[in-house]
Amino acid sequence: MIPSSIEKAIVGDITATLNRIGIMYRIFSRAKDVRSLKRKIYSKSKYLEGVAKIQDLIGIRIVLYFPDDIELVHKVMSATYVERRKDASIDDLDDNTFKPVRYNLVYELPSQSFYELDCEYSHFVDSTFELQIRTVLSEGWHEVEHDLRYKFQDDWRQSSTESRKLNGVYASLETNEWTMIRILEEVAYKHYKQKNWEAMLRQKLRLRIQNFELGEDINQLFNSDIELAKKFFRVDREELISELYNKGFDYPLTLKNLVWFANAIFVRNETILGNTPEEFVEEYS
Incomplete structure (x- = not known):
């Protein structure tokens, strides 16, 4: 199957699952084209040397309204698809560290699904898709950080102070997310009374x-x-x-x-x- 058709089917299944349990979310997805696939293969030696394969030919992002839904959605997705736990990238930060948290999961393609790639790079691709989980307030920050810092790290090598400030923006957003939940709980209690x-x-x-x-x-x-x-x-x-x-x-x-x-x-x-x-x-x- 071509990647775009698999992408559409998986997004449809995830959407139906989350709609059934009422989670508030948005979902985005993309399948890499040949140019993007080639760029990633040549960006790291581990792909060229055969040590690792591309696992995000299909990338799906679930953007949640509330941070306390992240682990819940993770459990639901891992009950729906086979998770490659060893390939997940989930940051476990200590109490004194404030930085962007990666929550990137890797799942095997659903049964009866497999990639048909009409290009010379097909052997570099694993039979998986990547699922990222984000929250609404952090999503915009991640987009800016990815496009203007992660992709162009040389631009930031002499700007450690500014880099810390950018992380500080993220820290504020994370604090605001938990504060928002607490406010909603207080409103619920007021209505109970x-x-x-x-x-x-x-x-x-x-x-x-x-x-x-x-x-x-x-x-x-x-x-x-x-x-x-x-x-x-x-x-x-x-x-x-x-x-x-x-x-x-x-x-x-x-x-x-x-x-x-x-x-x-x-x-x-x-x-x-x-x-x-x-x-x-x-x-x-």
């Missing part, structure tokens, strides 16, 4: 939900039983999304369906179970 249940769940879950109406029955139940509402407020977001994936959730992502699902998996309130369609309960209990 005010009994605004739809707003509470909307800000807590941070998912791409199709319909935010809980319905009168759930709203009234939460109003009459604050302890029950608290149980839903305390459902762990990461565990909920993981279970959506693990259980193969394929119902529309509405707020009511998510409450039914969270109740079937975590809370087990009998009143909500009694108001949930029987087939839904049977499938996810």
Whole structure:
């Protein structure tokens, strides 16, 4: 198969998977042309000497809205594709280091997929694709850094102070990302105290939900039983999304369906179970 057709198929599969669990993201992709492939082969001796192969003929980037989704998406992708763990580039920085974090993963091509390259460089290419995971606020920084510093390192050899300043911009963005999550959590808690249940769940879950109406029955139940509402407020977001994936959730992502699902998996309130369609309960209990 030509790289562009494989690229399109993989992007389609990833998009369907992430849409099903409601993750907020953007996705970008490209397949190297022959000129780019040749340039990379001749840029490093390890390719010419046969020590390593090109693993990013297809490159895909998932740009997430929130940094706490990075590891979650990694787990989901590695449950979907075969990961070459030894080839991953994930920076593990200590507490005193602030610098750009690489989160680059390498996966084997899906079964029945293989590259057909009509050029003399086909033996330099591995049967893999690269997946990068970024966040929205860091994405623009990475684009600037890659195009103006990484590609032209000689331009920066006598500009260590400026290089540190550029990294400082990244540090500020990373801090702002975690601050943003904390702000959303505070807003969710404020709505919990005010009994605004739809707003509470909307800000807590941070998912791409199709319909935010809980319905009168759930709203009234939460109003009459604050302890029950608290149980839903305390459902762990990461565990909920993981279970959506693990259980193969394929119902529309509405707020009511998510409450039914969270109740079937975590809370087990009998009143909500009694108001949930029987087939839904049977499938996810």
